[in-house]
Amino acid sequence: MSSLAGVRPLAWQAVRRDRLMLALWTLALVGVCYASAAATESLYPTTAEQVRAAEAINDSPAIVALYGPILDVHSLGELAMTKLTVLYAVILSVLFVILVRRHTRVEEESGRTELVGGTAVGRDAPLVAAVVEAAVVALGIGLLAGLADLGGGLPVAGSLAFGASWAGIGLVAVGVTAVACQLSASARTCAAIAAGAVGVLYLLRAVGDTSAAWVSWLSPFGWSTQLRAWSGPRWWVLVLYVVLAAVLVGVAHLLRQRRDLGSGLLAARPGPADGSPRLGDAVALAVRVHAPSLAVWSCAVAGLAVVFGAIAPGIGDLLDSDPAREMIERLGGVGVLEETLLAAILSILAVVFTCFALTVVGHGGSDEQDGRTEQVLATATSRSRTFAATLVVALGGSLWLLVVAGVGLALGYGQDFGALLGAALAQAPAVWLVAALAALAWAWRSAGTIAGWVLLGLFLTLGQLGELLGLPDWVLGLSPYTHVPAMPVEPFAPAPFTVLTLLTALVLTLAWTRYRTRDIG
Amino acid sequence: MDNVIDVSGLVKTFGRFRALDGLTLQVSAGEVHGFLGPNGAGKSTTIRSLLGLLRVDAGTATVFGKDPWHDAVAIHRRLAYVPGDVALWPNLTGGETVDLLLRMRGEDPAASRRAELLERFALDPTKKGRAYSKGNRQKVALVAAFAADPELLILDEPTSGLDPLMEQVFNECVAEHTARGATVLLSSHILSEVERLADRVTIIREGRTVESGTLDELRHLRRNRIRAELDAPAALDGLPGVHDLVVEGDVVTCSVDAEGLPGLLSALTAAGVRNLTSTPPSLEELFLDAYRTEPVAS
Incomplete structure (x- = not known):
């Protein structure tokens, strides 16, 4: 028992540290549940329309790949929760990757676990405390999501089953991250492993849902659909989540016992004894530091984009009925169906690539807090170069990822090369503006970069909830992503492109004015 | 320069x-x-x-x-x-x-x-x-x-x-x-x-x-620690610059300012010195002195 001493204070401490982040995430996720539940009936007032909409979704392999199929086309709940059952469950699992990693490997890498371990805290306590905290959060968000659906007017059993599926996905993500955090001594590598595992599970389900159904059963995201929450729930599926999560946490515990504090199971390899001659200034340093993660991002994005580009042509072939066509148009906008889907994917990717840019800006802040920036600035490196280095990688890296996405989609789609590349690049100013705002927060003070994530969450929530809640246009317009035209469906719009770019420049100028005159550290 | x-x-x-x-x-x-x-x-x-x-x-x-x-x-x-x-x-x-x-x-x-x-x-x-x-x-x-x-x-x-x-x-x-x-x-x-x-x-x-x-x-600003063995008792009380004076039989220990040193030495010589050690303050002592918030009572 003594190896578990201290779990309670550690778990409480974790909750205390996370309280703002947890409140914002919960509010956003549960808010989306409520709004989607409440709004769908007014969107499709008659049962016939609901059935048509559901059939339209099932007829499109690309949408099934993205969201999963609708098993019962007569269920209003299942239609209302289309996006939430699988795709938003992926977003939900990101929360648990952040939570568990933050209280295990990040603490270990920073040496705080050692400090805490020197007190009356057992060896297993930090991992157990992180798992307990995250599991309670998963159950809590699941319960609130179910209640939100219920409040939005959906049936009781379905709402609770849906909420349980979110809780289940949360628990599995906790287990996956707990294992990932035992593997490498680097918190960044652990995050990449956990995120990669979530991505693979999502793709497995996409493959299963569009080809062999049994493959979907290999992924917890497939279980969320197969639970059939809205018509005769298979309650036993919930056991699968719990068992998988328990096994993963058990494995993590065993792995933890087999390794020393601060080390990982993947042995650290020695690196080069000499620095490359090109590694000689702040920009080269920033590129070198972020190159491995950018390479992983590029491969993942290229793979995803080619797959989705290849699936896209399926829509047009399968959708010949007018109602279905009308439905798809209503789902995504106007114009050619395939292109609507490509535009939707690009707008999702724009948000995802903003995460990359925010990570880079966040590193600028932590480099400064840890004292690395101080060492760089003590050499013949100017402040402007140090500041620019982070921005070059943040803005340049996200632009590069957009290029990879555009080219990947075009290769998979097999046509419209220029149009798709252009559509991808048109997203850049929105991504840049959010990254620039994060840089402004960083310029304000080194610990400010978290503001970028808060803003991104806010813009995302606005984008998802704004229209459903009937918020005024100017509130919706606060999110830069709403101003990007849905290319290639809509034509390129020079005005928002120019305005967003100019705003980015303005925000960056402000950031620099502040950064050059403030204390470093 | x-x-x-x-x-x-x-x-x-x-x-x-x-x-x-x-x-x-x-x-x-x-x-x-x-x-x-x-x-x-x-x-x-x-x-x-x-x-x-x-x-x-x-x-x-x-x-x-x-x-x-x-x-x-x-x-x-x-x-x-x-x-x-x-x-x-x-x-x-x-x-x-x-x-x-x-x-x-x-x-x-x-x-x-x-x-x-x-x-x-x-x-x-x-x-x-x-x-x-x-x-x-x-x-x-x-x-x-x-x-x-x-x-x-x-x-x-x-x-x-x-x-x-x-x-x-x-x-x-x-x-x-x-x-x-x-x-x-x-x-x-x-x-x-x-x-x-x-x-x-x-x-x-x-x-x-x-x-x-x-x-x-x-070091000039600081007192040397003096220990002397004397032939006969010396009149050291009240000498300028001499502090913490302790006399135990024929052994005298005290600390002395740079300015008080000549006076002390002549008084000791007059009494007849058999043995004399003088220890300069280590930086440790300078350091402690510099950080003593209250001035040392003399």
Whole structure:
């Protein structure tokens, strides 16, 4: 028992540290549940329309790949929760990757676990405390999501089953991250492993849902659909989540016992004894530091984009009925169906690539807090170069990822090369503006970069909830992503492109004015 | 010769906290200057101001006659800095970091003494930054600083993580650099290290300079501890400059100011001295004296 001493204070401490982040995430996720539940009936007032909409979704392999199929086309709940059952469950699992990693490997890498371990805290306590905290959060968000659906007017059993599926996905993500955090001594590598595992599970389900159904059963995201929450729930599926999560946490515990504090199971390899001659200034340093993660991002994005580009042509072939066509148009906008889907994917990717840019800006802040920036600035490196280095990688890296996405989609789609590349690049100013705002927060003070994530969450929530809640246009317009035209469906719009770019420049100028005159550290 | 570092009346506040409160510091060319103070006295804040990382609220600071806030890059070309707590890039090896820091100072790693220093400090350059212990992280920064020939070395508690053997290597390196004419600002709270290396010392406390001078000058300000065995009792009571007098049979112990020494000696000689020891104050005692908040009752 003594190896578990201290779990309670550690778990409480974790909750205390996370309280703002947890409140914002919960509010956003549960808010989306409520709004989607409440709004769908007014969107499709008659049962016939609901059935048509559901059939339209099932007829499109690309949408099934993205969201999963609708098993019962007569269920209003299942239609209302289309996006939430699988795709938003992926977003939900990101929360648990952040939570568990933050209280295990990040603490270990920073040496705080050692400090805490020197007190009356057992060896297993930090991992157990992180798992307990995250599991309670998963159950809590699941319960609130179910209640939100219920409040939005959906049936009781379905709402609770849906909420349980979110809780289940949360628990599995906790287990996956707990294992990932035992593997490498680097918190960044652990995050990449956990995120990669979530991505693979999502793709497995996409493959299963569009080809062999049994493959979907290999992924917890497939279980969320197969639970059939809205018509005769298979309650036993919930056991699968719990068992998988328990096994993963058990494995993590065993792995933890087999390794020393601060080390990982993947042995650290020695690196080069000499620095490359090109590694000689702040920009080269920033590129070198972020190159491995950018390479992983590029491969993942290229793979995803080619797959989705290849699936896209399926829509047009399968959708010949007018109602279905009308439905798809209503789902995504106007114009050619395939292109609507490509535009939707690009707008999702724009948000995802903003995460990359925010990570880079966040590193600028932590480099400064840890004292690395101080060492760089003590050499013949100017402040402007140090500041620019982070921005070059943040803005340049996200632009590069957009290029990879555009080219990947075009290769998979097999046509419209220029149009798709252009559509991808048109997203850049929105991504840049959010990254620039994060840089402004960083310029304000080194610990400010978290503001970028808060803003991104806010813009995302606005984008998802704004229209459903009937918020005024100017509130919706606060999110830069709403101003990007849905290319290639809509034509390129020079005005928002120019305005967003100019705003980015303005925000960056402000950031620099502040950064050059403030204390470093 | 001009001072390499010239600081006067430096004030820096963080919110309500006054980290530097009129600090003065002069370091002349070619000397090893010990910069002493307890934790939180403002040593690192002073150094970070000298590097142009902090914007000071009042006072003047120059390095090589230039303002560190405005001419940071020009100044930094001529110096090397080792922070008190070295943070490395987790995915860069020690060797890459040494080369990076050298190149960013405009030096060519291949033409430097990098290889020799890696050997002397027994540092494995192929390990990733996250895998180094505190002492080894410090060695990475020390190798980068000592490998080239900067005019000024700013070392902030540079040996706090080193074992005694490596401290010896560090002392040799400092001696080599001063031999070629480099100036060294050495902040520390390890007194023996400063006593061994420093030509002059500045002691600070709560952001103010308490003492400054050569070790000899500082000793002049302090009392020697005298122990004498006498043939006959001497009349020492009330002699100017003599304190803490204790007479036990024929053994006399007391402490004496520099000014009181001649008077004491003649009184002792008059009584007939069989044995006499005089101990100069160690820096330890100077240091404790400088930090004693209350003045010593005499």
